Amino acid sequence: MTAAINRPPAVDRVLAWPLVQQLIADHGRALVLDGVRAALQLWRDGQISDEEALVHWLRQHLLATLAPSMRPVLNLTGTVLHTNLGRAPLPPEAVAAMNAVALGASNLEFDLVSGQRGDRDDHVEQWICRLTGAEAATVVNNNAAAVLLVLNALANRREVVVSRGELIEIGGSFRLPDIMARAGCKLREVGATNRTHPRDYSEAVGPRTALLLKAHTSNYRIDGFSTALDESQLAAIAREHSVPLAVDLGSGSLIDLQALGLPAEPVVAQVLAQGVDVVTFSGDKLLGGPQAGIIAGRADLIARIRKSPLKRALRCDKMTLAALEAVLRLYADPDTLVQRVPTLRLLTRSAESIQQTCAALLPDLQRWVGDGFAVDVCAVSSQIGSGSLPLDVLPSAALRLRSASGNRRERSRALRQLAERLRRLPQPVIGRIADDSLLLDCRCLEQPQVLLSALESDA
Numbered sequence: 150m151t152a153a154i155n156r157p158p159a160v161d162r163v164l165a166w167p168l169v170q171q172l173i174a175d176h177g178r179a180l181v182l183d184g185v186r187a188a189l190q191l192w193r194d195g196q197i198s199d200e201e202a203l204v205h206w207l208r209q210h211l212l213a214t215l216a217p218s219m220r221p222v223l224n225l226t227g228t229v230l231h232t233n234l235g236r237a238p239l240p241p242e243a244v245a246a247m248n249a250v251a252l253g254a255s256n257l258e259f260d261l262v263s264g265q266r267g268d269r270d271d272h273v274e275q276w277i278c279r280l281t282g283a284e285a286a287t288v289v290n291n292n293a294a295a296v297l298l299v300l301n302a303l304a305n306r307r308e309v310v311v312s313r314g315e316l317i318e319i320g321g322s323f324r325l326p327d328i329m330a331r332a333g334c335k336l337r338e339v340g341a342t343n344r345t346h347p348r349d350y351s352e353a354v355g356p357r358t359a360l361l362l363k364a365h366t367s368n369y370r371i372d373g374f375s376t377a378l379d380e381s382q383l384a385a386i387a388r389e390h391s392v393p394l395a396v397d398l399g400s401g402s403l404i405d406l407q408a409l410g411l412p413a414e415p416v417v418a419q420v421l422a423q424g425v426d427v428v429t430f431s432g433d434k435l436l437g438g439p440q441a442g443i444i445a446g447r448a449d450l451i452a453r454i455r456k457s458p459l460k461r462a463l464r465c466d467k468m469t470l471a472a473l474e475a476v477l478r479l480y481a482d483p484d485t486l487v488q489r490v491p492t493l494r495l496l497t498r499s500a501e502s503i504q505q506t507c508a509a510l511l512p513d514l515q516r517w518v519g520d521g522f523a524v525d526v527c528a529v530s531s532q533i534g535s536g537s538l539p540l541d542v543l544p545s546a547a548l549r550l551r552s553a554s555g556n557r558r559e560r561s562r563a564l565r566q567l568a569e570r571l572r573r574l575p576q577p578v579i580g581r582i583a584d585d586s587l588l589l590d591c592r593c594l595e596q597p598q599v600l601l602s603a604l605e606s607d608a
């Protein structure tokens with residue numbers, strides 16, 4: 150009797166069941182057919198044994214298959230520009246601009262006045278020049294691409310002089326010496342790790358030199374017995390030898406962050422004003438825009454860069470350019486800028502305001518986690534993130550969750566399980582574990598209600 154009962158139904162019969170017909174109407178025949186085949190294999194393996202179980206499994210399987218892989222999360226890590234969490238949140242103006250060009254045709258490379266072909270850089274170049282004082286500008290996919298392109302276009306098969314103190318690695322796979330090799334340039338290191346002098350550069354520059362490069366050491370600092378040349382000293386040497394000077398600023402900022410009470414970052418306009426010929430910086434770091442690499446500087450050099458075949462390979466898409474244009478437009482009004490660009494607004498949020506958000510959430514969070522955890526509000530330090538100095542921290546506040554267990558290993562396991570439970574919410578919540586507690590830094594949570602909804606969505 151067992152063999153007869155356990156034989157699975159035919160595929161066509163299953164597809165004809167009314168509940169499965171409904172799944173086909175909702176999700177399409179192709180996906181449902183694949184799912185039914187997988188379900189029938191489970192039936193043959195003895196893991197499914199009736200119609201009801203099959204339909205239940207099929208429905209779950211389709212939901213899991215169709216669930217978007219990339220989803221919004223709540224960044225409560227305390228790192229504002231978190232590379233793994235997508236860096237800068239965009240202002241609504243940028244999202245609207247992307248939507249507008251995404252849905253149909255646009256004048257991406259079309260000059261509406263002449264009816265002739267245009268350049269995609271045209272939409273952002275004037276803004277970048279206005280905000281940085283550069284003669285010309287171009288944009289590529291990210292700042293690593295910008296550095297690669299500048300090196301390749303200006304120094305292919307020739308030497309680039311760099312201080313040994315600036316041979317940087319930024320996150321995993323961006324190492325200046327490697328990028329330089331890929332760009333076809335010969336690296337000419339000068340000075341020592343802690344000290345580089347003007348004569349080191351002067352002695353290294355010769356007929357084979359194509360470029361002097363300075364890299365902003367965003368994520369570390371060489372202190373103590375150290376010297377490096379500043380931009381104006383380097384610019385003087387570059388001019389004397391008639392070679393261009395390029396500076397990779399990493400984050401770079403279009404405005405003076407110190408005036409906002411934040412750690413100092415080089416201001417793009419000031420760096421160019423010191424005689425630097427070309428700068429590169431990211432669109433989605435302190436600028437607060439979409440992922441992009443901005444190259445700004447002397448018109449003749451930008452023209453050479455733009456002609457490089459690599460530019461075509463590294464160019465931005467229309468959505469990025471639309472978003473970047475919209476963000477740059479917000480910079481035109483310094484009075485409203487900080488409130489309208491989320492990155493700047495979050496970085497300048499006061500510890501008191503963050504503390505208030507935490508306090509408002511405490512009772513509901515305590516209820517949600519139950520008796521196994523004690524919740525309180527504590528002072529913490531947020532970070533800017535994305536290669537900004539890890540030493541430069543911003544005073545902030547966090548909801549602190551501690552396990553009530555007396556056993557250290559159990560507490561640690563309880564915390565990891567709680568962190569996982571928060572990550573598995575329909576709208577995942579990402580905190581950080583430190584000092585025997587799970588911290589939810591509320592700097593990037595401007596509306597307490599958003600976390601409450603995320604917690605309530607727990608099925």
Ligand SMILES: *Cc1c(COP(=O)(O)O)cnc(C)c1O
Pocket residue numbers: 291292293294296317319323364365366367397398399400430431432441442535536
């Ligand atoms: C972040 C950074 C880069 C890489 O920029 P992406 O936009 O992430 O590609 C390059 N150089 C420096 C100095 C940086 O800080």
